[in-house]
Amino acid sequence: MDLTLNVWRQPNSASAGGFVTYEAKGISPDMSFLEMLDVVNEGLILRGEAPIAFDHDCREGICGTCGMVINGAPHGPRARTTACQLHMRSFRDGDTITIEPWRASAFPVIRDLVVDRRALDRIIQAGGYISVNTGSAPDGNAIPVPKENAERAMDAAACIGCGACVAACPNASAMLFTAAKISHLGLLPQGQAERSERALRMIAAMDAAGFGACTNHAECEAACPKGIRIETIARMNRDYMRAALRRRPPAASAGGTG
Amino acid sequence: MELRAGIPTGPIETKWSRHRFEMKLVNPANKRKYSVIVVGTGLAGASAAASMAELGYNVTTFCYQDSPRRAHSIAAQGGINAAKNYQNDGDSVWRLFYDTVKGGDFRAREANVHRLAELSVAIIDQCVAQGVPFAREYGGVLANRSFGGALVSRTFYARGQTGQQLLLGAYQALSRQIGLGKVRMFSRHEMLELIVIDGRARGIVARDMVTGEMQAHVADAVVLATGGYGNVFYLATYAKGCNTTAIWRAYRKGAAFGNPCYTQIHPTCIPVTGDHQSKLTLMSESLRNDGRIWVPQAKGDRRSADQIPEAERDYYLERMYPTYGNLAPRDIASRAAKKVCDEGRGVGETGLGVYLDFADAIRRLGKPAVEEKYGNLFEMYERITAEDPYKVPMRIYPASHYTMGGLWVDYNLMSTLPGLHVIGEANFSDHGANRLGASALMQGLADGYFIIPYTIGHYLAGNPLPRIDTDHPEARRAVDEACQRVRRLLEIRGKRTTTSFHRELGSIMWEGCGMGRNEAGLKKALARIPALREEFWKNVTVAGEGGELNQSIEHAGRVADFIELAELMCLDALERRESCGGHFREEFQTPDGEALRDDANFCHVAAWEHQGEGRPPKRHVEPLTFENVPLATRSYK
Numbered sequence: 054m055d056l057t058l059n060v061w062r063q064p065n066s067a068s069a070g071g072f073v074t075y076e077a078k079g080i081s082p083d084m085s086f087l088e089m090l091d092v093v094n095e096g097l098i099l100r101g102e103a104p105i106a107f108d109h110d111c112r113e114g115i116c117g118t119c120g121m122v123i124n125g126a127p128h129g130p131r132a133r134t135t136a137c138q139l140h141m142r143s144f145r146d147g148d149t150i151t152i153e154p155w156r157a158s159a160f161p162v163i164r165d166l167v168v169d170r171r172a173l174d175r176i177i178q179a180g181g182y183i184s185v186n187t188g189s190a191p192d193g194n195a196i197p198v199p200k201e202n203a204e205r206a207m208d209a210a211a212c213i214g215c216g217a218c219v220a221a222c223p224n225a226s227a228m229l230f231t232a233a234k235i236s237h238l239g240l241l242p243q244g245q246a247e248r249s250e251r252a253l254r255m256i257a258a259m260d261a262a263g264f265g266a267c268t269n270h271a272e273c274e275a276a277c278p279k280g281i282r283i284e285t286i287a288r289m290n291r292d293y294m295r296a297a298l299r300r301r302p303p304a305a306s307a308g309g310t311g
Numbered sequence: 312m313e314l315r316a317g318i319p320t321g322p323i324e325t326k327w328s329r330h331r332f333e334m335k336l337v338n339p340a341n342k343r344k345y346s347v348i349v350v351g352t353g354l355a356g357a358s359a360a361a362s363m364a365e366l367g368y369n370v371t372t373f374c375y376q377d378s379p380r381r382a383h384s385i386a387a388q389g390g391i392n393a394a395k396n397y398q399n400d401g402d403s404v405w406r407l408f409y410d411t412v413k414g415g416d417f418r419a420r421e422a423n424v425h426r427l428a429e430l431s432v433a434i435i436d437q438c439v440a441q442g443v444p445f446a447r448e449y450g451g452v453l454a455n456r457s458f459g460g461a462l463v464s465r466t467f468y469a470r471g472q473t474g475q476q477l478l479l480g481a482y483q484a485l486s487r488q489i490g491l492g493k494v495r496m497f498s499r500h501e502m503l504e505l506i507v508i509d510g511r512a513r514g515i516v517a518r519d520m521v522t523g524e525m526q527a528h529v530a531d532a533v534v535l536a537t538g539g540y541g542n543v544f545y546l547a548t549y550a551k552g553c554n555t556t557a558i559w560r561a562y563r564k565g566a567a568f569g570n571p572c573y574t575q576i577h578p579t580c581i582p583v584t585g586d587h588q589s590k591l592t593l594m595s596e597s598l599r600n601d602g603r604i605w606v607p608q609a610k611g612d613r614r615s616a617d618q619i620p621e622a623e624r625d626y627y628l629e630r631m632y633p634t635y636g637n638l639a640p641r642d643i644a645s646r647a648a649k650k651v652c653d654e655g656r657g658v659g660e661t662g663l664g665v666y667l668d669f670a671d672a673i674r675r676l677g678k679p680a681v682e683e684k685y686g687n688l689f690e691m692y693e694r695i696t697a698e699d700p701y702k703v704p705m706r707i708y709p710a711s712h713y714t715m716g717g718l719w720v721d722y723n724l725m726s727t728l729p730g731l732h733v734i735g736e737a738n739f740s741d742h743g744a745n746r747l748g749a750s751a752l753m754q755g756l757a758d759g760y761f762i763i764p765y766t767i768g769h770y771l772a773g774n775p776l777p778r779i780d781t782d783h784p785e786a787r788r789a790v791d792e793a794c795q796r797v798r799r800l801l802e803i804r805g806k807r808t809t810t811s812f813h814r815e816l817g818s819i820m821w822e823g824c825g826m827g828r829n830e831a832g833l834k835k836a837l838a839r840i841p842a843l844r845e846e847f848w849k850n851v852t853v854a855g856e857g858g859e860l861n862q863s864i865e866h867a868g869r870v871a872d873f874i875e876l877a878e879l880m881c882l883d884a885l886e887r888r889e890s891c892g893g894h895f896r897e898e899f900q901t902p903d904g905e906a907l908r909d910d911a912n913f914c915h916v917a918a919w920e921h922q923g924e925g926r927p928p929k930r931h932v933e934p935l936t937f938e939n940v941p942l943a944t945r946s947y948k
Binding site for chain 1: 358588
């Protein structure tokens with residue numbers, strides 16, 4: 054297959070970027086999208102030009118590192134498929150393909166297709182965990198978890214943190230990402246103690262990072278390579294409302310004088 | 312160099328608990344006066360960093376990815392072993408210990424393996440408490456499945472994403488400590504040098520991969536959790552970024568390298584389709600619970616799978632190993648696949664593939680049950696191959712997947728370089744010459760959650776260290792070394808890309824030091840690698856500049872180190888004149904083609920010491936003794 058690529062090139066976060074056109078010739082339909090970019094990059098390196106920078110690592114759709122907007126769709130045309138798992142058989146000989154980075158002010162471009170997604174880490178750091186120090190756990194079977202709940206928790210926990218939901222959202226909202234974690238932990242008995250506090254803190258961190266709010270476009274669900282459902286956002290909103298309404302003054306300090 | 316494993320005395324069941332009592336402790340109020348660097352944020356690194364920070368140590372953590380959540384532990388599919396005996400099927404700490412020693416073909420330390428089996432139980436509890444959504448039965452209790460090399464169901468799992476869920480648990484624990492200010496996290500930073508001061512590891516040089524800035528970081532101890540080196544084969548199931556640089560730089564600074572030739576070739580990966588291929592994808596071993604592996608009985612049978620009647624199929628694992636069948640250990644299943652393909656009975660266009668067939672399972676359990684267990688794996692297979700495994704059998708072939716070798720460590724997980732600790736796949740410790748399925752996650756988390764938090768305290772309490780800062784002459788020298796290397800790579804401006812060298816190295820290694828090894832092949836590889844190294848340093852071309860995000864320079868530095876490591880792997884494979892586990896020397900096999908160990912001469916760990924540029928490395932030996940699991944020929948028949 055011979056293809057024409059319009060690729061966003063930007064040397065660093067301080068400079069302006071723009072599209073550059075490349076020809077990708079002799080591409081096999083069995084190549085992954087990233088392998089096609091590898092071929093283009095090998096040619097650029099041999100010509101002494103800077104290769105197209107793009108994030109990637111596991112190349113099996115689980116690490117969440119790769120991410121690019123392909124013909125206007127995050128991760129490209131195939132549903133529930135990351136860019137690394139997208140194969141060239143999804144395109145036709147002679148196609149023109151436009152490739153851009155995630156666009157969101159909370160994800161500044163570092164170079165070409167590489168963006169800074171540390172804002173997502175900061176949301177988790179604010180409360181996306183169960184506070185249990187190593188060594189203080191009861192037996193794994195001490196608390197039964199209904200299979201249905203475990204499965205739903207797993208559905209939400211499947212999020213790979215790639216940021217496609219943010220890239221797809223007209224508001225650049227990270228609600229699906231945040232809600233996936235709040236749902237995962239909130240569906241399990243172990244996550245109940247911090248459930249209210251977690252929702253308040255994670256949403257505050259999400260807002261502070263500059264992500265937009267949800268206005269129910271559901272583009273995030275359509276773009277999510279792991280099929281995370283927007284019902285998680287409804288669950289998050291419930292947790293948030295309940296926590297905000299029930300907010301109480303802090304409990305008296307438990308500390309004694311010893 | 313003296314290898315002092317420091318294995319506690321006494322009965323094996325009490326070694327670890329006694330040792331915990333005998334180790335020195337750091338007063339809780341004094342822990343905040345110590346600092347520890349952790350490199351790598353996979354299962355071992357993230358769990359170690361979180362647990363040490365919870366204790367009060369000041370931890371600084373590094374990863375080359377943009378987020379600590381992306382380390383390649385995330386791709387582990389099948390599960391994690393633990394001797395819980397929830398299934399009431401006869402499992403015990405002793406049985407897990409026994410299976411692991413035997414699975415490793417009697418080339419691991421008994422004391423380490425027993426400790427691993429003991430700790431396996433606490434890992435599951437810890438992960439459940441963190442909210443890891445393990446598979447459950449309808450009554451709400453934890454579910455199990457079977458893995459290779461075991462006759463009990465002791466594997467805990469979260470669909471086909473167990474590594475992801477365990478890593479997210481550890482990442483969330485780490486994130487909590489970052490939020491609390493106890494861990495400083497440097498993502499997109501790659502370790503390029505180790506800083507050694509007065510014979511002790513005191514820090515690292517890291518390159519900021521966004522700005523290119525070369526930074527020195529110092530601490531009281533360093534923990535490497537940087538994973539394995541299987542990308543030396545170029546095509547592997549590893550993430551593209553996985554590399555040997557951290558442990559290789561440490562080796563060059565004085566840490567011995569244990570058993571570099573022990574690599575695991577995993578039997579069930581999606582076969583290679585063409586020259587463009589950049590990596591291979593694993594299909595979880597858990598599929599062998601229900602999938603049946605076969606090839607046609609006749610050579611060169613090109614009929615499609617559905618045209619080959621039952622009587623003309625060879626379910627070779629079931630035939631050769633009736634007791635374990637399709638769940639024979641990985642090294643054995645891989646060699647068997649190679650054997651039938653070498654006989655000309657392989658399937659697919661290249662003939663390098665065997666069928667993994669679910670037709671029977673779908674008939675027996677129904678499609679929905681198969682989908683529930685393996686749905687995401689089937690989906691992944693379909694994405695890559697455009698074939699529907701519910702309708703046609705999967706095609707699989709062995710690929711580089713894990714390295715049992717790594718930096719040599721003592722019982723406290725400290726290398727031969729004081730202060731340098733090595734955990735997870737990066738060390739050589741618990742798997743001997745072959746790792747059993749679902750044991751890597753167990754080892755990474757045992758090291759990180761439950762071993763290093765104790766042993767690091769013992770080291771810090773027992774070794775008063777002078778304060779240093781990043782202006783120390785040794786730190787500055789290490790920064791200069793790293794800068795010079797980057798500059799040298801940029802100045803070559805040759806005619807070949809780094810990838811072309813990496814591919815060539817991979818094919819040399821696959822041919823000479825892959826699933827089958829022999830003296831002539833290893834000697835040939837040992838002649839070709841130095842020539843490749845020389846050409847690399849004369850003719851590689853690296854685009855761009857050092858002071859910017861430059862993936863070209865990152866890859867070049869990693870491949871330069873892989874080329875050096877490859878030579879050591881071949882040397883180690885040549886010197887080990889026996890077959891054991893994944894190290895199969897064709898000269899040493901039983902009449903029916905099984906690995907033939909030589910316990911009289913090779914019942915030991917080989918640990919290699921760097922002797923300086925241009926001088927051959929020195930081979931040291933740590934004898935292994937088996938007092939609890941008597942040395943025997945492995946049999947899975």
